[in-house]
Amino acid sequence: MKRVALVGNPNTGKSSLFNRLTGLSQKIANYPGVTVEHHVGRSGSGADGFELVDLPGTYSLVGRSPDERVACDFLEGRTLGGRPDVVCVVIDACQPGRGLFLLSQIVDMGLPAVVALNMVDEAREAGVLPDPARLSRAARGVPVIPTVAVTGEGVDALRSAVIAVLAASETSRARVDADAVPPGEAWRASRRTDPDGKDPSEAANRYAWVRGVLAESGWKPPLGVRPSTERLDAWFLHPVFGFVLFLAVMGAIFQAVFTLAAPLQDAVEGAVAAIGSWCGTVIPEGLLRDITTQAVFPGVGAVVVFLPQILILFLLLGFLEDTGYMTRAAFIVDRPLRAIGLSGRAFIPLMSSFACAVPGIMATRVIEDRRERLITILVSPLMTCSARLPVYTVAIGVLIPEGATVGPFGARGVTLLGLYVGGALFGSLAAFVLGRTVLRGRRDAPILEMPPYRLPEWRAVVTRVWHRGWSFLRRAGTVIFGISVLLWVLSTYPRVDVPAGTPPAVEAAARLHGSFAGMAGRAIEPLIDPLGFDWRVGIGLLASFAAREVFVSTMGVVYAVGAGDAEVTEAQLEGALRTAVHDGTNVPVFGIASLVALLLFYMIAPQCVSTLAVIRREAGGWGWAALAFTYLTVLAYVVAWAGRQIVLAFVG
């Protein structure tokens, strides 16, 4: 199938156009040879259909940032599959200059191009719409199609134009061999003499061409930005209120995530429990029923409960991002982030990491500077992700009695907030230290476009949230499903013979003690004993390295074995943890000191294979993943140990 690449500056509505052109057929693909995913979709049907590849937004194709490099490599055919057959360049109709700059580079590469002159409605309203026909004539005959991606206006015309150019390029390709100057020669020549795009006259020449094209098309520059943007920025970027509003917006997001998600989480929890017990009644007694009711539903259910929270956070962040506010947030926090060696660009990745570090780390691609990007990647796991919440909730539930208060606030909430702040503080400390040791050196200062405020297009926001939610569910359905079953098997086999007549609880304890999981837990017991953990917690810690939230379901399996219940409620689990004692003693396992150690350990430890895998992919090597794993594990151990010692010193 023919391949068409979609390129354009950031904030030109490229993703909306991609959604319009491909409908729901898109998927996320990972081309071999590149470390970055592409959104790929199919546009049109039958023989006319083509594959559309959405490339990252960029201003230039010299390849300074990772995103730019991806676009550049793809267009120059260094990615497997060769060069695209046609490039569709999305240009903002309100300020076409920078888009035409990009077009000139693509034309120089010798690639057939089609221009989507997007957001013509806004340009028309502002009275600055260039005449598409004249623009096309001036720009070396490249077809120019006016579009409004948000409403779908002009999308069919754009598809037809792409198909026409695809057909024409096939016939012209035959002639190319006889041509004296092969296409792309101008680009290759400029890259030979100036590989890094450091010659300022290069940009000046291109802009001279751009101005000529714009003059010929009769384009008049707009008078400043839109008044609505001016009015909103007067508040959101106000020297005093700007920061207050920033705090209010971020506080509101967190508040909304917790309050809006709570009823949905209850509903999901109820549904999982109901299906689980229904399965228990229809599946005949035996291994399959045991696995279903004791492993799959408690394990997967404990994780799926967090889907509402993740979806709501992504929905709100995606909405704010599309309004243009997130760039303002980056503008405001650049200075504070600079103090720890980062910049405003790191804000969106770090903020996303509060939901899940995986999309957060992927969002670091917008950071041009390699060192800053690596630091952001390495500290992202310290932001409190939603997977930690089940562990926090259970441990805090055991640690702090319901109704306890700190001043006017609930003590449980204050503790939870403290863990969020603690993670962020250790993240700042880690960024500061990494920037002065492993990753010291000069940084490239960020240049961020501040797009006009726009009403977000729900379609685009929902599509993104859907993709993220789906990938989370897939993880729950595969990785966590597998781990739940594996853990059940490991904690059930080898079967230990117990004399008949043994009380069920004692029998269960003996069985677990003799199982593979019990052996592994006991093997690491000496290592975790300084933190106050026994071998049962050890099983949970080991299982958590697959994914943190598994700790809760593991504790469910570990302590519910005797009860024989299919579903473990939070209250049951908390009760079980409260009464748990170190083997052969009356010393509780989950005393204040070891609960504090557990919370501190989970606040820092990198217990998530998905995160480590994404670090390897995004940072480009297992070395970085190993560094993240090592420094976070050591830090977690030391902090947890220190926390326990402090509590022991005060409480005894």
Next chain:
Amino acid sequence: MSPNRIPLPEAPARRPLAVLDVARGEEESQDSHRLSELGVLPGRMVTLIRTSPFGCPLEIEIEGARFAVRRETAMKIFVDAGVAS
């Protein structure tokens, strides 16, 4: 008459001013190249819009769009402030 050459952060806000030149800075710095790709070129207009609540970065307008740039980056852009008042 010789131009009144000053770095952009010292220029009055919200007045479009002509770029005189962009300092190259240190050898490894990409700033001047990235600025030129965005359209900060001699003879073109740039406008200082505002400063972030914490004093840095600055918001500047280039060719109809606004960008956040750090103070030291903007210090490389020299503009003609016209007649000193």
